[in-house]
Amino acid sequence: MEKKMNSSGSNPSIPQEIIFEIFSWLPVKSLMRFKCVIKFFNSLVSGSDFTDSYRCRSMTHHGGGTKLFFHEEKGFYMAEQKEDGKISVTLFQTEKLDGLHCYSGSCLDCVNGLFCVWEPICVRRAAIFNPTTREVRFLPDLNKEVSWCNYSLGFESEEKKYKVLLSTEHVREGCRKIWVLTLGEDESWREIQSISPDIVYIMPSVCINGVIYRFVYWSSKANIRSIAAFDIKSEKFNIIALWNSSHYWAGDDKPKLIEVKGNLAVTYSENWFNGYIHLRILEKIKKEDQWKSHIIRLPSIWNGRRLYIHFSLIRIISLCKSSDGDILFIMNLKSGLLCLCYDVTTENWREVEIKGLPQESFIRGGYNYVENLVAFG
Known part of the structure; x- marks a missing residue:
């Protein structure tokens, strides 16, 4: 046959x-x-119907565990967390990325198993890659003199489109611009209107239910005071106010955006010596967006190490699906990695073992991802 x-x-x-x-x-x-x-x-x-169905099903049954992707100082690693809590990793190699991951300032963004890697100083072209199929595509140049750039990946489920949001700063022109590229459709960047020319869009970003969220600040104030929500389908921006617009984010307490049970959330610590982390979850209450406060008490295992932990060395990874709410904390310590998982629902901690990383690893980022067969070439 x-x-x-x-x-x-x-x-x-x-x-x-x-x-x-x-x-x-x-x-x-x-x-x-x-x-x-x-x-x-x-x-x-x-076909789009099959790739979308496969992506959705891989969230529940393929491999039997949570799939992760680590951005380590020496390379990329694919990982899988089994039911026993242990994480085993394997090196992800592809020469097509041209060493982008090796640059100390390179950045990574992820949505639905697709990744975007770039350098903020715009020395080399950004690339989109799919660890599942190992396909790599370099994004087109702007053909403009850019001094700084920031990328975000997004997915819109209704039209099943992946888009890249690009923020650029042009020193000679004295302006900032916003661009969009639809993967598989656009051959060049399309400039769109920003909320204000005074706004600076900064990392990191997170895509939830067809919306890309990023911290922003007004250049005249140089402080994070709100979040920009970019609707991927309409390509329009909306501003979300923080719970305390007068708070000054600086030093070790800079917040991070994650997803918790399908909602936008912010984690931050005003002082690690206090023994707790703030978690603010944006929820819809009586048709209004409200920030719900949640305090994460640090586990006893941190007591002997808290003096040696610096917030910049801690990577907070959202492992949340629609039905659970786990947050993975990875600490890069001199003695090695300390990996702890916090359950938002039960407020319990558990230590997670990671096997397969090189000695003296430094994790710069971690991402929860699913197997995705989508082609974007």
Whole structure:
């Protein structure tokens, strides 16, 4: 039967909906092989309906555990957290990235298993890559003199489109600009209107339910005072006020954006010696957005190490799905990595073991991701 399909290239006799269901349970390596058998299989696996279905299903059953991606100082690592809590990692290698991850100031952003890596000083072109398929695409140049840049990835589920949001600063022109690129459609950047030319969009960002959230400040005030919400479908901005606009974010208490149970959340610590971390969750209460306060008490394992922990060395990773609320804290210590997971619902901590990283690793970022077959070339 396989020889007949290879020679004819025609559709197999099995109903398409049955093949669709069977393929949705297969590992990625098998799907990549089937794409080479006949044109029908290639068309099925590459189709938007299948890639979207596979992405959604991989959130629950593929691999049996939570999949992670670490940005380590020496490279990228794919990881999987099993049910026993242990995390095993393997090195992710691709020469196409041209060493972007090795630059000490390189940045990474993620949505639905796709990653964007770039250098804020704009020395080399930014790249989009998919660890699942190992596809890499370098984003087009702006053909303009840019002194600083910041990228964010977003996904809009209704139209199933991935977009890249780019903020640039042009010293000679004395201005800041905002650009958008739709993956798979646009061949060049489209400039869109910002909220105000005085606003500076800063990292990190997080995409939740078709909206990209980023901290912003007005250059005349040089302090984080609000969050910009970019609607991916309409390509319009909205400003979300923080719970305390007069608070000055500086030093070790700079906040971080994460996702908790499908909601936008902010974590920060005014003083690590106090033994707790602030968690603010943005919830819809009586049709109004309100920040709900939550205090994360540090576990006893931190007591002997708190004096040696600097906030800039701690990476907070959201592992939240629709039904749970785990937050992963990774501390880069001289003695090695300390990895702790906090359950927002039960308010319990558990230590997580990571195997496979090189000795004296320094984690610069960690991301929760799903296997995704989407092609963006």
